[in-house]
Amino acid sequence: MNLWNKNQEKLFFTESLKLAKANHLFYLDEDGRHLAYWPKSYRGVKSTLQSRNSLIGNYTENWVKNLLKSLISDENLHVVNQARIPALGITSRSPADIVISTVDKKILKASEVKVIFEVKMSIVWNWQYDVESNEILEIGDYRTHQGKPSFTRSDSILKAIGKCIDIRVSNFKASKIPIIVLGNAPLSNGFCKKADYLKSAGIIQGFWSLNPFPLNHGNTRKTTPKSGFLRMDSSMELKIHLNRLFNQNLNFFSGMQDLESLGQYIEMADMEDNCKQKGLKFLNLLKRS
DNA sequence: GGCAGCAATAGCGCTCACTC
DNA sequence: GAGTGAGCGCTATTGCTGCC
Numbered sequence: 001m002n003l004w005n006k007n008q009e010k011l012f013f014t015e016s017l018k019l020a021k022a023n024h025l026f027y028l029d030e031d032g033r034h035l036a037y038w039p040k041s042y043r044g045v046k047s048t049l050q051s052r053n054s055l056i057g058n059y060t061e062n063w064v065k066n067l068l069k070s071l072i073s074d075e076n077l078h079v080v081n082q083a084r085i086p087a088l089g090i091t092s093r094s095p096a097d098i099v100i101s102t103v104d105k106k107i108l109k110a111s112e113v114k115v116i117f118e119v120k121m122s123i124v125w126n127w128q129y130d131v132e133s134n135e136i137l138e139i140g141d142y143r144t145h146q147g148k149p150s151f152t153r154s155d156s157i158l159k160a161i162g163k164c165i166d167i168r169v170s171n172f173k174a175s176k177i178p179i180i181v182l183g184n185a186p187l188s189n190g191f192c193k194k195a196d197y198l199k200s201a202g203i204i205q206g207f208w209s210l211n212p213f214p215l216n217h218g219n220t221r222k223t224t225p226k227s228g229f230l231r232m233d234s235s236m237e238l239k240i241h242l243n244r245l246f247n248q249n250l251n252f253f254s255g256m257q258d259l260e261s262l263g264q265y266i267e268m269a270d271m272e273d274n275c276k277q278k279g280l281k282f283l284n285l286l287k288r289s
Numbered sequence: 290g291g292c293a294g295c296a297a298t299a300g301c302g303c304t305c306a307c308t309c
Numbered sequence: 310g311a312g313t314g315a316g317c318g319c320t321a322t323t324g325c326t327g328c329c
Binding site for chain 3: 052057
C-alpha cells in the first residue's frame with residue numbers, strides 16, 4: 001500500500017462527495033470556483049469551513065488503520081481505531097486514534113497495547129472541484145494556499161503533545177507503551193528541536209510524516225538530528241521503524257531528584273546481578289520516590 | 290426513547306510579533 | 310514589505326448526562 005499522496009486526497013473528495021454536499025467540502029470563491037483552501041493570492045470575502053473536519057479526521061484515521069494492517073504480518077497483532085484504555089485514562093471522551101494491540105477489542109488493558117498512534121493529518125494540496133464535469137483538480141501544494149497542514153501548525157502539535165503527556169502521566173502502566181504522532185507534512189522548524197527533545201526525554205517516540213512528497217517542487221526535511229521527526233519515504237521504511245519499535249523493550253522514566261538521591265539509587269541498583277535487573281531496580285526505586 | 294444542554298474535540302482562519 | 314511562527318477563537322460534530 002502506498003503512503004500518503006495526491007491520489008489519497010482526490011479519493012477523499014470523491015468519496016466524501018457521496019456523503020456531503022460540495023459546499024460542505026469546498027469553499028466557494030467570488031469567481032464561483034469550489035476550492036479546498038483559499039489561495040494565498042485570494043483577496044475576496046472568505047468563510048471558515050467546519051463541516052469537512054470530521055470527514056477528513058475519519059478518512060485519515062481509516063487510511064492509517066488500513067496502511068498499518070497491510071504492514072503487520074504478525075497474526076497476534078491487531079490494529080484498532082478509536083481504542084479505549086481506561087487504565088491510562090483513555091476513555092470514549094478522548095479515545096486513542098489508532099493502537100496496535102495483542103487483542104482485537106475496542107476496550108483494552110494497558111498490557112495489551114503495543115503502540116499508540118495519534119493521527120494529525122489533513123488535506124495538504126489545494127483542490128478545485130468542477131461541478132459540471134464532476135472533476136477534482138489539484139491546483140497547488142500547501143505553499144500556495146492559506147491553510148496549513150496540521151504538522152505545520154503549532155497549536156495542532158501542542159494539542160498532540162498535550163494528549164501524549166496526558167497518557168504518559170496517567171499511570172505507570174503507560175511507561176512501556178511507545179507513542180507516535182502521525183502526520184502528512186513536514187514539522188515546522190520551531191518544533192524540530194522539541195520533537196528531538198520529546199524523543200530523548202521518552203515522552204513521544206516520534207513525529208512521523210507519512211507523505212514522501214508533500215511539495216510539487218523542491219525537497220522537504222527528511223529527519224531531525226535525533227530522529228524526533230522522520231519523513232517516511234516508503235511503506236517498507238515505515239515497516240522497518242515499526243518493527244524497531246516492537247523489538248525494543250522501552251521503559252519511560254522521569255523525575256526531579258537531587259544528585260545524592262540519584263547516586264544512592266544507582267548504588268542500590270548496582271547490587272543486582274545483571275544489567276537488566278539493575279535497570280529494573282533503578283526504575284522501581286524511581287517509581288517509589 | 291426522545292430531547293436539550295453541555296463539554297470536548299477537531300481543523301483552520303485570523304491577528305500579532307518577530308525576523309530577514 | 311514579505312515570510313513565518315505562535316496562539317486565539319470560531320464552529321461543526323460528537324458523545325455524555327439528565328430530564329421528561
